[in-house]
Structures are given as C-alpha cells and as structure tokens.
Amino acid sequence: MDFPALLVASGDIVLPPIWSVIPFVLILLGIAILPLFAHHWWESNRNRAVFSWIIAVPTAIWWISNYGWGGMVHEWKEYVSFILLLGSLYIASGGIFLRGDLRTGAGTNTAICAIGAVIANIVGTTGASMLLIRPFMKANAHRPMKSRVLTIIFFIFTVSNMGGLLTPLGDPPLFLGFLKGVPFFWTTTALWKQWIVGVGIVLAVFFVWDRARFAKEDGPPPEETKAGATGERFGIEGWVNVALLGCIMGAVLGKGSFKWPFGIQEAIMAAVAVASMALTKKELRKKNRFTFGPINEVAILFSGIFTVMVPVLAILEVKGGDLGLTKSWQYFWVTGGLSGFLDNAPTYVVFAKTGAAQATLDAGHTVKIGGLIHEAPHLLAAISVGAVFMGAMSYIGNGPNFMVKAIAEESGIKMPSFFGYMKYSALILIPIFLVITAVFFLSG
DSSP states (O other): OOOGGGBOTTSOBOOOOGGGGHHHHHHHHHHHHHHHHSHHHHTOHHHHHHHHHHHHHHHHHHHHHHHOSHHHHHHHHHHHHHHHHHHHHHHHHTTOEEESOEEOSHHHHHHHHHHHHHHHHHHHHHHHHHHHHHHHHHHTTTSOHHHHHHHHHHHHHHTTTGGGGSSTTTOHHHHHHHHTTOOTTHHHHHHHHHHHHHHHHHHHHHHHHHHHHHHHSSSSOGGGOEESOOOOOOEEEOHHHHHHHHHHHHHHHHHHHHOOOTTHHHHHHHHHHHHHHHHSOHHHHHHTTOOSHHHHHHHHHHHHHHHHHHHHHHHHHHHGGGGOOOSHHHHHHHHHHHHTTSOHHHHHHHHHHHHHHHHHHHHSSOOOTTTHHHHOHHHHHHHHHHHHHGGGGSTTSSHHHHHHHHHHHHTTOOOOOHHHHHHHHHHHHHHHHHHHIIIIISOO
C-alpha cells in the first residue's frame, strides 16, 4: 500500500503517532474477548457492527482530518474488492452440492485437505475452503465435538492458508506480487519445495492425530464408517455455479493481465453473486444449509479491521526499512508474524518493498518488487512463504479463516475462541515453521 497523503509539501514524511495502533489492538481484543464474556450479546451482527464501527469511525475521522483521504480510501477500496471476492465465492460455492456418501476416516479427511491444498492454487484459498468445508463437516458430523473442531482447525491450516502458495491465484499476497511484476509461474517453480515440506508435514501430523482420535472414539472402525449413509452415489449438483467460479477466477486473472481499474473486477464479482442466486435451485442451498449469516459477520468485522489497519500499515510503510532486516529468516518471521494479525496482502507488499530496498543497496541499482526474483530471490521466497503460511496463525490472518469458523459455528460446531485457536496454531505450526526456516532460509 502507498500512502501519498503522508508526504507533506516540504517532502518530509509525516509518521503517525505510535498510539494510533490502539484502535487496531482494541478490535483484536474485542474479537478475542467479547465472545467469552458477552457471548449472547456478541452473537448479534448488529452488536458486532456497533462494536466495530464505534472504534473504526472515530479512527477514520481522525486519519482523514490529519492525513487526508489517500490511505483511507485506498484501504476501503481494498475492503470492497476483498468482500466482493469473498462474497461471490461464498455464494457460488454455496450453490454447489456434493451428494452421496463419503467413507470417513483419517485417510479421507487427510485426502480432502490434500485435494483442497492443491485446488487452492486454482480457485484460491477462499474458493477451495468454501467448496469443501461443508462436505468435510458432513464427513465428520457423527464424531465427538472435540474431534470435529480439530479437523476444522487442520482444514484452516492447509486449505484456507498453506495450500495456496503455488500460484498468484492461490492467495492475495501473491496476487499483489504478480500485479507488481513477479512472473505468474515464479511461485510455482521457486516455492514448490517449501509447499511440499510445509503442507506435507501438516498433513502427516493430521493423519497421525486423526487416526489416533478415531481409535479412541466409540463406534465402528473408520474403514467401516460412512458419513450420511444415504446410499447415494457421489455426484455434483449445481454445475452452473462451477462455471460461475470459473468466471470469478477469470476476473481475477483479467485484472492482473489487463490492469483493470477499480470497479471492473468488483462489478463482475457482484454480477456473479446475483447470477448464482438467480440460477441456483433453492433446494440445493437448503441441502447445503446456506445462509448469509457467515458472510455478513465477516463483512461487518472486516469493515472495522480494514479501517483501523490504516495507521498500522502506514507506520510499517514508513519504518519498515528501519527494522534492520537483512536475512531471509528475518523476513520470513517478521512478514509471517505480522501476517497472522494484519491483512497478509498489504503486509507482503510492505516487506517486499523493504526487500527491494535491501536488494538495491546490494546491487547498486534500483530494484522493484518484481526484480527481486533476479537480485534477491531468497528474500522474496521468504516473504512469500511467511505471508501465506503464517496467515494460518489466527482467525484474521487470512479471509477464509474467519469464514470457515463462522460456517462451522452456524452448523453447531463450538469453535475455539480467538486465543484458543492460537494455542493450537502455535503448538502445531511453529515447530513446522522452525523446520522450514532451518531447511530453506538460514543460508540466505
């Protein structure tokens, strides 16, 4: 993100005060704490909106009064693009019904997550998550609550985040890199080893854990268990929505290829959503238990988050180069650590710019973000992997995380609190990230 409004007439950069990050911290704390202490109050989207906007609106007024409209309008446009993409994928995937029985077990669950991790690179982590989360929950609907919760946590790790590392379509940070000059297939050729190691270890841990859980649960052995037990053969209903998902991916690629101005992609997303609602049989959405509740919750909370992020991102934009980052592992952990709590797309851009500045010093000539693939590919790899993989560290690290949580809760699954989820992500993912650091990023 660029903040032209931060430049005053003299050319000096105006740095927002450090206390301007407080609204962002307050919203994070509210999302984490209010469901614990005011659960029934928090269940209302109206109350979520009151909480979010009572913090966001004064922040926006203060920012515009002191720094102008530039940074705020930029982030609001990002929010509109974000929520229309998320919403169109949610509506279109909600019109696709996968019928038939799934033989449930650790192998099936792991296979679904593996398939999701692959197709996330074609339809994005959001598209893959929305397409597979309902059949995934259906396959485990007969199990104890704790087992169902933990399967969804691993689903978020793999399908909603780590799987989307291999193409710019996979995750928003990589798409921004593509828009700024990183070749489309660079992520595929440069990052496939990190993808295999990271996703592979998580899937292996999931299989071992899930197998052990099945052994402790009451009921028939996993290989004899079928979810749903309807006797139907596997099949897909709602094929028009598969075509509409293709339209969404085409719009995303079109923006990258033709540099469409703001509004064109967004109009296509809105049209896809309307077409999906008009062309899909109501029975299919009823079978999927489709409602607008989850997307409404995400839209409300992220409207506040995108607004209060502006001062935080502005400080990073101005001071990111002063963090003293020179090594790949430093970029991996700092980019990733912030991506777990900020929107990982602008975080990626901030540190890609910092990496380009470092490469400029080393090379003796100006290096743009796309030029990092030649001057400092190890830095761009670390930034890319950190932004995508560590988006899994919290519910707000990547858009589909919160969406999957909301869908699961609407289906009666008692998902962990904000900090409760982070206990699992820290316990499971940080050791894996340490392995990735040692294997790929210590030498650069």
